[in-house]
Amino acid sequence: MTNPQWVGDDIDLTRPSVSRMYDYYLGGFHNFGPDREMAEKAIAGWPELPQIMRANRAFLRRGVTYLIDQGVRQFLDIGSGIPTVGNVHEVAQELAPDAKIVYVDTDPVAVAHSKQLLEGNTGAAALSGDFTRPAELLQEVQQLGLLDPQKPTAVLLNALLHFVPDEAKPAELIAHYRDWSATGSYLMISHATHELHPTEQTEGFKQLYRNATSQMRFRGRDEVATFFEGYDLVEPGIELLTRWRPDEASSTQDAERFPGWAGVGRKP
């Protein structure tokens, strides 16, 4: 857990990092031996993993596009990871050059890397922060001055919440961000689920992540729905990743192969 007010976490590159594994799944080279080793183990147990990641990224792309269409120009992407190839700010700023994006991650390497990549981009910034400590995180965001809390902001929690245990009370944490954001703001979630796969597979996956910087917690559709309390879900509600507002570039074929729930809600 990063605490910018006090001593920073030491950086342990011998432990696999969720964000660098994610990078590896997508064919990136921003990773280290331990990340690759564990990512390969994951793929061995679940060969479709890279495709699932791609499906998640495709949802992210469609979601951001949708939000830009709704007039949202501010994005708070928490758990953004390594901004490998293209990212939210690229999608958003291509459609709306005035879009502002703040990336937040706990992984200091990911944050440092994001800062490198965003150098010169006045509309995007990265900072170190922890989703489970909303007060501190939002204070950092405030200090950054890039986002105007009076204007609608989309909070993106993509492939993040399944790393947040129940003990951390994710619904209550989300409420903090909801209360902080202005009317007309959005919440976007994608979340891994066990509901479409045999228990052995998801259990194996959980075991695997036990050694990584974050543990996994698969959740069902109903549980994911509770995260949208205080938001109005937009069409089509909570859907499988590939079935959420598919466009011409995506296929809804074999949607069950991509075991994640996706949804977007609007704060009325």
Place this chain on the structure above:
Amino acid sequence: MSQKRLSADWELALRESGDPLAGQDFAHLAERLAMVTLAGLTPTADAEKSGRRLGRMLADAHFTAPRAIGQAVMVLARYAPDVGDLHRERQLLLMQGGLAAGHASAVQQRLLTHQEAIHQAASAARDEVAQALSESEARWRRLVDQAPVGIAIGDIEGNILEANASLQRMLGFTLDDMRGMRIEQFTHPEDGEDVWETYADLVAGRSDEYRMEKQYVRKDGEVAWTNLSVSLIRDPDGEPAFQVAVVEDITERHTLQEQLSHEATHDPLTGLPNRVLFLRRLDRAVADPGPDDRVAVLFIDLDGFKFVNDSRGHIVGDRVLIAVAERLAEAAQASGALVARLAGDEFVALLSSRRGEQRPMTVAEELLAALKKPLNVTGQLPVQVGASIGVVELAAAGANSAEIMQAADLALHAAKEAGKGRVVEHDPQRRAGQLTKFQVAMQLPGLVERGELALVYQPLVRLDTGAVHSVEALLRWNHPHMGPLSPDMFIRIAEENAAILPIGRWVLDRACADMAVSAWPAVNINVSVRQLYSPRFLNDIKRALDLAQIEPSMLRVEITESVVMNLDDPEPVAVLDTLVNMGVRLVMDDFGTGYSNLAALRRLPWHELKLAGAFLESSRAGQAWSPTDQRILQTLVELAHSIDLLVTAEGVETAEQDQQVREIGCDVGQGWFYARPAPVIIQPSATRRPAAKPTPPQARRNGSAPNTAPMPTIQVRR
């Protein structure tokens, strides 16, 4: 195969392996890929070079995953059936080779760039952490240095490694001083053994922290009191590595505490230890004694101090107490006795010693002797106060503080009873027959209701005719366990707590009633000052006289001289005036004991005067009065006669004394020589006077020589 189909094939491959978020136009890229493919397959083209270009284009567009190159090679392979001739087939192979080589080369470049980027990021992040750490360390150091508590770090061998500014200030040593010092050097002479045992336990790893109050000697030699708390820091293997001390300066608090504790345990007036400290010391003396240890308590009570206080005021009284305290403390010094002030004019001394070392009775006599010399009191003539001392001495083993105090109280009581100015050692045999002041106070309420009071009467005899002049009603407490108790045992206590009022009322009623059925010419009762202040007093007198149907002149109210002397308030004087107007007669009792103020005789219409029994004390011991004493007494009597007062001599026990009081001109005598006090004898015909003669009938009847040792009851006059 048409360009369009090739283009579509490329697009499919791109979609299969590309990153959906990269935001690229797959169709456009596919079209360019198809064009490059076709151009490379023309007969003169460098197919391998075109292949390399394709590979590079794919890699640059992020198609870097292993499956991407596979997909690309497959696109070219799927195109092969449409090629047709050998040359172009060869061109296609060259292109595939080039594609693989170009892609691999571009991916390699990219990989190196990415790796460098991520390493840079990692190192940047590390720098940031290091920076944060160093800032945090600097902040920490500032905090430690500015902390109001002293903080020190030492190694396990006891060398001091670090010490913050507060600690340096607290102890007066600089950091360099302290770095050259070992923890053991901070021993204070008053450290208990446990201090360094506790320390040894910590550095040996047997404990992880300790807290204690500890004093240090500062560099300048002063003492600093601290709240010390030391924690052990272990290395990763759990072995003791360092110790961290947090030291809070509590010198001021400690000084204040000592002051407060001194105040709580010392008498503010005299500076002597108070009851709390005294009892604590006594408890300690009996708590863990050796077999030969003795403990003695000397209970000291000033004689006549109340009179000093009443006659000269509290300020002088307080000064007298201060002087007495000094005198006692000084006198006790040689014996090592602890002198404390318990309350009012009560002092106490504690003596603890080994068997045979000290004689508490000797110490007590020394204390008494010290008080014999007049006290110098600021702004006053030298004052003399006497004292009575009760002594108890016993083996410390098996003794109990409360019982010792009770025994000392009893001994003091005995000393007072034996005539003041004496030392009496506690006699365990006597104890059963005595009551403590506390016990008396507890039993006083309800005394009248319980019917435990009785009156006896002692005649006052006219010295010229031998006729009974009057009788004095004397109070007795028929205690259910102790038998008859004289008023000395309880009247003073009753006066202190107002129990005297119902007792006084009972005496009045009883005496008047007895008067009515006897042949006495009159009855004397003693009235206390509290009764004079009681608003009911006059009514009580009237009612008692009415009930008994006796003349007011038959009632004589005795008031002691010391009380009269202090009647500064107009109310009691008015009460006495009214009594006299009613016809009651007024007798001044105990005349000559205190600072006889002859002027006081003028303030009230006295009828009679009773010379204090104390005047007869010296003659009782067999000695005649000196010519001076004789002359003074004679003058007093003459003076009384000159203002028409009748003079009574009290405490007459022998024929010699009878002769003496006659010589100085007394009118009336009272004492065993004439008659012992006796219960009322009801006269069947409540008429005439008994055949009282100059020779005491009772003394004769008993056949005992009147010059035997005086019994306490002789002194009784209430």
